[in-house]
Amino acid sequence: MMLAELRRELEDRTTLARFDLLASLERDDGQTLAGLSRALLVTAGNVTGLVDRAERDGVVERRSEPSDRRVVRVWLTRAGRALIRELLPLHASQVRELIGALPAQDRRELRRLLGALREHLLAQARAREVGARGASRDADPTERS
Numbered sequence: 001m002m003l004a005e006l007r008r009e010l011e012d013r014t015t016l017a018r019f020d021l022l023a024s025l026e027r028d029d030g031q032t033l034a035g036l037s038r039a040l041l042v043t044a045g046n047v048t049g050l051v052d053r054a055e056r057d058g059v060v061e062r063r064s065e066p067s068d069r070r071v072v073r074v075w076l077t078r079a080g081r082a083l084i085r086e087l088l089p090l091h092a093s094q095v096r097e098l099i100g101a102l103p104a105q106d107r108r109e110l111r112r113l114l115g116a117l118r119e120h121l122l123a124q125a126r127a128r129e130v131g132a133r134g135a136s137r138d139a140d141p142t143e144r145s
Helices: 002-010 016-027 033-040 044-056 078-099 104-139
Strands: 060-065 068-076
Touching (some): 002 016, 002 078, 016 033, 016 044, 016 060, 016 078, 033 068, 044 060, 068 078
Antiparallel strands (some): 060 068
16 A cells, blocks of 8 residues: 555656656665666566666666676666656655654654565575576586586
């Protein structure tokens, strides 16, 4: 229900997924696609499509890492930075309105619990990623002698 309310408020400006992408880059600009996938808790395919559309609309740009051109990082453009800086206070106000009826202690506990859940999910995503890399090396016949 909360996501539906947040989505409804953003729908005339952007999608909730794009808001999350821009907010993640506002916190830590220049992330890799894999890093964004972990931060947003979505698949690599989802983040690629999300970045493709955001880049097409001029709010992010991809740049190759100068020291390793295989690594691509995603950066906010001036327009993307302006958009997220406009939306963040509106979003924060909306969240305060939605959970404002909870006592302060309950809000703190909710934040702590959601943070713990997020850390658990991120750890699982990292473990899956490490496992997938190990499995792909095991399946590669050129790696065996």
